[in-house]
Amino acid sequence: MAELLGLDHVAAGYGLATVLNDISLSLADGRSLALLGRNGAGKTTLVNTIVGVTTMKGGAIRLGGRDITRLRPEQRAHAGIGWVPQERNIFKSLTVEENMTAVARPGPWTVARVYDMFPRLRERRRNMGNQLSGGEQQMLAVGRALVLNPRLILLDEPTEGLAPIIVDELLGALKRIIWDEGVSAIIVEQNAQKILSVTDDAVILDRGLVVYAGPSAALAADRDALETHFGVAGRAGGRGAA
């Protein structure tokens, strides 16, 4: 399967501070990756580096074989990177529909398809961004990334702060987006149990370094690895696991 995203010895951070030391990883087209690790491991910085909002200190990033290391964030978005940031970044002065229309680009994902994926957003289409619940904001953030028609979608802790029932609904939608629609994705999560059942592969970061890389199903079954890196041996069922 052709490589979609490739990181070669990436070092990056904020200003003078270096957070990521030497990250190399590869994601094939149509595959999904769980990015795991404790607080401060560098997960969000890695996603931000792929998006282009950190300071690159070394290495290279490729998307579909094209070097995007020197591209600005908006150019990376146009190249095919959709971003659902941790803080959701909904534009509060725009309605639900306007938030998506403002960034939509031609492709299979339209506002109408997003509404089919998240019917709740259709009901709230005329509500302003600041009138939405946390779950609705997260759905909108995902929808807004989808209407950009990305080749790769990056989701930074999409379930953080949401009620369990909303988490289930959101994970169900993410499964449909990744499994049924074939959208490549990188999902940052602190809670391995939640996300390993969604993704194909998993990477664990610790202090800016990759300390584990392998199939999600294998990690889900590896109680020792989960104990070592998260302190819990969760009942995570990896995608494809029996």
Next chain:
Amino acid sequence: MTDIAAAAAVPQISPAADARLMLAAAARWRWWEFAVWIAALAAIVVFPRNLLLLNEIAILALFALSLDLILGFAGIVSLGHAAFFGVGAYAAGLLGKFGYGDPFLGLAAAAAVAAVLGFATSFLLLRGSDLTRLMVTLGIALMLLELANREAWLTGGADGLQGVTIGPVLGLFDFDLSGRTAYLYSLGVLFVLFLLARRIIHSPFGLSLRAVKQNPLRARAIGISVAVRLVAIYTLSAAFAGVAGALSAQTTQYVSLEVFDFIRSADVMLVLVLGGVGYLYGGIFGALIFKLMQDYLSAITPQYWQFWIGLVLVILVLAGRERIGAQLTRLFAPLLRWRRA
């Protein structure tokens, strides 16, 4: 891979088609908007002795609309918007002076010259804070003021540009002393440019501008080209301001150095704050309030009329427009209920 193939098999639908209905709904005219424009037209009959004042209001409204495009929708603050008003006024005035007095030719030339200036200077605004933008815009207007003062052979310097002759509108309607043609002409131009601004603001481009205004860094990261949008809207705003300047030059047949004055830039900002920023009608309502107050108060206290305008501004800012708006809505609530019924 079959999943990917299935996704790729979905027909490529333009998001524009998908969003068209929503944008059309958002851009739908509301009853009070019709009322505003009908009232503006009816003013010719209702206030036949005040047409010169009404013409000034229409020109100031267009100037304020141009500022609203950048301030209200893109968050670009400017204390030198008179620069574009001024170059537009001189462009139309000079054409009129040298025998090219067709009003629409003057408007086109003014828009083009102001747009070129706006495009060239827009790149100075892409970096820096609001304070930087205030100083840069102020500096450009001051430079143009001194340039116009120095090149008196062309501009007339402190004496102003005289001998401006403007032909009849559409070859039919001469500019008369009553101001009837002037007002209708300015109102027509204001209406056309307002429609254009309204169309732009309700387009995906307009929505993305509002996203940029709210958080440019956030907008960039989700694929909005911030620099391109700021340059585009600043250039368009400059063209609008240039047309306002041209209207002033054509309807008064005179251009003075005051077109570049800092006071003009400050006044248009004040007009916009009075009328409200970021909904297109702020410039129109603000110009109406400002000019009527100026006219009325200067008749009562010729020396101190600005004191009262300042007082209104302070009350407006302290009380908050939303609170005043809520009170007015409550006041007119029975009328709105009756209309819905």
